[in-house]
Amino acid sequence: MTYWSRRFTVFSIFFTALFLVGLFQSWNVAFAIFNICIISAIMALGVNIQVGYAGIFNAGIMGFAAIGGLAAVLISHPPVTETLSIGGFSILLCGMMIGLVAAICVFLSTKLQLSKITRRLLISLTIIIGLFFINLIGAPAVEKIEAFEPAATGFLGGIGMPIIFSWIVGAIVAGFIAWLIGKITLGLRSDYLAIATLGIAETIIYVLKNEDWLTRGVKNVNALPRPVPYELSLQESKWFIEFCERYQFPLVETSSIVVKLCYSSLFLIVLFVLFTLFEIALKSPWGRMMRAIRDNEVSARAMGKNIKARHIEIFILGSAVVGLAGAMLTTLEGQFTPIAYQPLRFTFTVWVMVIIGGTGNNYGSIIGGFLVWFLWVEAEPFGLLLVEFFTSPLSETNSLRVHLINNAAHMRYIMMGLLLLLVLRFSPKGIFPEGR
């Protein structure tokens, strides 16, 4: 029971801090922070099962989150009928041809007893044929699609389903990519996995930035449909106006808080479900096996465990959760901006969350996600205060002072780095050590 008091204390510190933000800044800011805190906590949960349960280092969190974001676009955006009629068929044909060639390649290499060299030749041939189809069928269609009203659409759009479905789709697609990359790199030294996942993440972002027909690239996709009511429709609805009048709430502010609360409750449901599942998994035979593999690979192998298969399993699972969180983030923001995916913001900050919370502990991941995101946001006003305090002897227009005040927001990187280094050094088990 002593663990509970510790958990209670730490969580109440966080909520007190959030409460203070609500009191002194605004409740809107507090709930905006809290929503992304929940998403961060889910990402941290996903990374935690990789590193905490199995000791896998995934440096490609950004990519999996972006895949989730893409899923949100493709599922929820209404289809752009004009571009579909211009190039939709060609793109479909191109995709089908590539799929067919890949399927033939897979079929041949599994059914026939090929030597290593022939198999490599076969794979190279498949890639060349694939590139040929992309250039022959895909490229002209892509050109036409991107030329169609580039300022407004210029892409195929999605399938116009409710955006909630994208959470599942994002998880599945991210899991599939994780399976591909895991096949290649798991089983090699752990550093290689880190670098390869860093690479896959960067590559995914390049694809999202440049394939305008799919994602509009750097032009962003705006105004994705929401799973919750809009502020404006709330402000116009009768019951809401009455509700505000009765309790003397300001109408506009309350409406945006209510919308944020709707998001929070959706996200909290997901967080709760995932957390419960992961806690069950941790205590199940499967979780014990994972920890056994992590702690002593040799003896686990001697006990007949297939280590690579288990690692791929958990890598897929964790990445899928990150993909889910990525889709949720895009849902919350209502727009998809590929340039917003920065490794420092997505990949490495999530790492800080997991480490600070305590690897291998799900409570730790949640509080890590909450606290680190809170600090990440609040570092800006705090850094500004700090800079203003230390440069207050200088005059208002002093160039050094102006420069430092302009760059004060970057204090957050320094703070994250220091936090990570200090926790890793002096309390490597984090806030909630494993098993507590």
Place this chain on the structure above:
Amino acid sequence: MDYFNALALITNFIVIPGLTYGSQLALGALGVTLIYAVLRFSNFAHGELMSFGAMVCILFTWLGQSYGFSFSFLPTALLFLPIAVVFCVLYCIVIEKFVFSFYRKQKADPIITLIASIGVMFLTAGLIRFIIGPGDQSFNDGVRFIFSVKDFKNFTGLEQGFGLKTTQALTIGITIFLSISLFWFLNSTKTGKSMRAFSDNEELALLSGIDPNRVVLVTWIIAGALATFAGVLYGLDKIYKPFIFLQMLLPIFSAAILGGVGNPIGAFIGGYVIALSELIVTFAYKRVLGYILPENLAPESMMQFLATDYKYAVSFIILVIVLIIRPTGIFSGKTI
């Protein structure tokens, strides 16, 4: 004549930029691989160390320029490069003392040290953005070209030509000089040999009386110096952008793995292989083929394997191929 035109095009757009970029990558990869060989962890902070060195150099260059220093036809930054090296090396030593030495003495899991290096990366990235800001900085002065495309065309009378920028010649020259000195140092001096011994077998090296602290110190000095050179040369040749160095981490690591992690010669060659293949794959061959092929066969499309934007993805593809086919790299890794 047409063949010479094609050749000039390829030289201008692939060979010279490839060698330049390859040199920058090679310097970075050498640093990464040395740290890996001696300290046994992948240093994710290396890109930021390059950035840090370049930043110090830029600050001193601005200071120097405001006092009217210049280096005739060469960039002024070269004059202040040694100072930047000193600062970057000092920074490396501070990091080693306060961060990495703890994990080294603990014999911590390499992944823990890697995570610590991520902490250093964050810290350094923050410092850099705090000091110089997140924007682009151009600090190249001096003569821009040794000879330009136009000079070449006038000289040879060809339709196409290639130029050589001062910074390109400097980058390639300095890299080759530094690499040769590094290889000589590792192979011929006592300290270099002790580093190799330490990398090869730590226990044996300790038994034969090699001072580990000294080896580690020398490694950080070399790594810091190489990082500064790489960062400054990259900034001179292209432009200094604080966030670009995190992106460069991928090609640098790919180069190091391609050559065999922990193998300096491998890292050196890996840098060039990665850079040249990036350019070969993303170059549009339309004009080249227009010269080589007979007129009726001249292609209409761009004849490009991948769009230029996928430059960084190429290094990832190479990395994946290496990991599938030969995870130890071209030259088997883990010896220096």
